[in-house]
Amino acid sequence: MSSSPEGPNPVSRRRFLKTTVANGTGIAAAAAAGLYPREAEAAEIKWDRTADVVVVGAGVSGLACACAALDAGASVIMIEENFDIGGRGIMSGGSIQLGGGHSLQKKYGTKDSADMIFADWTRHDHPASRYSDRDIVRKFADENAATFEFLLAHGVQFTGREEAGGGASTNSGRTYQTVEWHVPSQLVAPHRGRNGSGLVRRLEESARKAGAQILLKHSMTKIIREKPLSGRVLGVTARTMGKEINVRAKKGVYVGTGGNCGNVNFRRTFDPRLTEEYQQACAPYARQSGDAEVCAMAIGASLWATALQTSESGAAITKTAHIGCQWGYGQLVIETDSPVFHLARATGLTVANWQDVIMVNQTGKRFWNELDGSYNFIAAAMAYSGDPDKLNGGGPIWAVFDSDAVVRERWNPKPPNVDPLYFASGATLKELAANINNPYQKRPMPGAALQETVERYNSFVTSGVDSDFKKPKPMYKIEKPPFYAAWATPILHDSLTGLRVNTDQQVIDIFGKVIPGLYTGGESMGGLAQHGLGRDLVSGRLAGIHAGKSSPSST
Amino acid sequence: MSDNGERADENARPHTTTVALSRPLDPEVDAGTEIVLKVKVSCPHGCDLRGRAVEVVASDGAVVGTSRLAEFADHDNETTEFAFTAPQEVGEYSWTVVFPKGQAEDLEHDEGLLPITVRTLAHDTSLAVWGVPSPIVIDHPFRIQVGATCSAGCDLTAREIEIVDENGVCIAHAKLGATPWDGTRALYWTEVDLVAPAKNGPTTRSIVFAPTELRLPHGGASARFGFETVKPPQYSVAVEVVQQDSGTPVEDAQVRLGVYFAHSDSNGVARVAMPEGTYSLDVLKTGFETPSRVLDVREDVTVKVEVVVVPAEHPDAYWLFDPAKRI
Secondary structure, three states: OOOEEEOOOOHHHHHHHHHHHHOOOHHHHHHHHHOHHHHHHHHOOOEEEEEEEEEEOOHHHHHHHHHHHHHOOOOEEEEEEOOOOOHHHHHHOOOOEOOOOOOHHHHOOOOOOOHHHHOOOOOOOOHHHHHOOOOHHHHHHHHHHHHHHHHHHOOOOOOEEEEEEOOOOOOOOOOEEEOOOHHHOOOOOOOOOOOHHHHHHHHHHHHHOOEEEEEEEEEEEEEEEEEEEEEEEEEEEEEEEOOOEEEEEEEEEOOOOOOOOOOOHHHOOOOOOOOOEEEEEEOOEEEEEEEHHHHHHHEEEOOOHHHHOOOOOOEEEEEEEEEOOOOOOOOOOOOOOOHHHHHHHOOEOOOOHHHHHHHEEOOEEEOOOOOOHHHHHHHHHHOOOOOOOOOOOOOEEEEEEEHHHHHHHHHOOOOOOHHHHHHEOOOOOOHHHHHHHOOOOOOOOOOOHHHHHHHHHHHHHOOOOOOOOOOOOOOOOOOOOEEEEEEOOOEEEEOOEEEEEEOOOEEEEEEOOOEEEEEHHHHHHHOOOOOOOHHHHHHHHHHHHHHOOOOOOOO | OOOOHHHHHHOOOOOOOOOOOOOOOOEEEEOOOOEEEEEEEEEEOOOOOOOOOOEEEEOOOOEEEOOOOEEEEEEEEEEEEEEEEEOOOOOOEEEEEOOEEEEEEEEEOOEEEEEEEEEEEEEEEEEEEEEEOEEOOOOOEEEEEEEEEEEEOOOOOOEEEEEEOOOOOEEEEOOOOOOOOOOOOOEEEEEEEOOOOOOOOEEEEEEEOOOOOOOEEEEEEEEEEEEEEEEEOOOEEEEEEEEEOOOOOOOOOOEHHHHHHEEEEOOEEEEEEEEOOEEEEEOOOOEEEOOOEEEEEEOOEEEEEEEEOOOOOOOOOHOOOOOOOOO
């Protein structure tokens, strides 16, 4: 049983110290009370709430951390900027990559072990594993099976189906899917099999039952450390309803804010091409704000294994699957009854056959074979497009098609399927170009250039040979009005690396030293580029165990 | 000086006024179309001027547009959007937005002025051409559809378009019809009958639109289209498309034999008439795949092509790690 977190404290630490000093006990009394001298220096802070462990971000890794800390007997306060929990996990398909010989694998007779996981994620012949921090991978591998059992113990249900994939060797039988949450009103992406909702809701349920307080609509603005670049982390500052509160963490602060893809300034640390036009998966529900990385680095934390972010493997940057909407990532579709549809504004047009469109950049020119979705395609989409005022980033990418394509794809190119800001139509190609009115299209698309592009492409369809980009057998001319342009700019997803941690998920500073009292995991951590839920769960759980069991002053 | 004295002094002097646009004016508009404005008037004393008129005055003193201040917030008075018509000739024109001097609640407000300038442009026109068949047998007639539209949506009924060859020689012309193409605001279109050239190979034609006799000035437009011209057919090729394991016919697959196209029917059969030769045979359909092959046509021939179903992508393919896919 965990102890209870404390609400707004009737006696502030400052008042406590004043009293003890007045009584002649001073620092000795503070030390007796569990306060070290440097902590006393920070005692000017007014703490509004206190718990043993403060978890920032109620996504997958944060919830795992909270549950593990509660299991260890700690009290927990969670801070979540959104109006509900779940982060990107609630939008996830719920495919969890965990193995190592856990009970479900045994049930299926699947051969797996921690050593096999380690081998998969330290392969030298694959860019996703080549740059791994092998200490991190070793601990991750060793804790896979235990983390799966931890999920079962916290009520997470699995479909029982074993899916392919899960390791850098594409070994089978290390991916298991959770059961979708059963309350439709508590889903963010209804009707789309977002089974990750079952994972986060079960963990939330378990955490709340064990006494966790979850402060929604609270955004972390600062991690409070005794001194700017030294001493223990004491808590965090969070903004809510226009005011800031300070939340004290007696044992540790866990920051797991879901990666940094949504933070334009930060993500460009890894790749300067990633300018503002690139949107990110799971927006507009989850921001991928980089808050954990930014706030931790502000008190001295270090990034780690940065090569993982730009190794051009995994789903760091992807081709859109749905066009004509701002966020068209993969299997994610925000339907009209989603609680965030008013933010998403359109469901998008799902592309069944990329032969039905050509893709052009902001200057109306094709740049690559539209059937490709590899990083070569991404690189071409992000190439310099000729705008002297925008040297980085490739600008918007538009899928251009005609009314015949609409029939073939069975699209209905009208709201709510398309967003007028991310979609245009025209009676001619010139009119189409003139009608593009998008915040990221900084210069009008030259109509003559678009017309020239399409005329040339149509000649490729006639001859059967794409002599520009070798699109295999271009099938359909773009000729029958009206014409359409739908947003198809590459979309970002995974943060494949982040803050440096040790094997207990403690954050390491720029001098290679542990920052006492600060933990991270999930997509805020560096060292292992595995996609999604497995990494989140193992790292969050490990942090919760260590923080929950630590003494208030231990590092 | 007492408060009353200040108030009396304030009442004695007219308040100055400032006129501004609520949002920037588009510096270029199509001649003869509407110029839309929203005007803001403010007085340093924060007076509520709702109900007072704002006028747009041309250089000859004519009032070309007027509106009334309808909103008052943060010491600013605003009109709703209102419009006046730009001149029909191409050129640069200036007007003055005037808040006339006048009385409101016993307070006199001075006149406020804001000069504005707009360039009027000839209407831009553009073209679309569709329904172009390919390939076409040499010297054979064929028909295309051509449409023209104006950036301001002008009626282009009966305006003439021309088709010209590679040398710029007019080979056909037609007048645009009276009903815009379905799904467009103002794409006026027509059908044009043409004849393929006597020489086989790729052919390019251009459409030229030089609108005349319209009330407002219009720019011209041109567009190109192409097709393959081929020799007369000698043989019939039937391509039967079936699924590899089941033998089930595959309908609506695109069958390509070089520059020849056909689509499979409900029996999975596509028929192409073509001259003797060696052709690359490709069968294309979403969800299926088959390798390209070479087909010699020396007689009437029937060929069966087995296509393989491409397994549906795992719904979370991107979410699972698959080096083969991403690298």
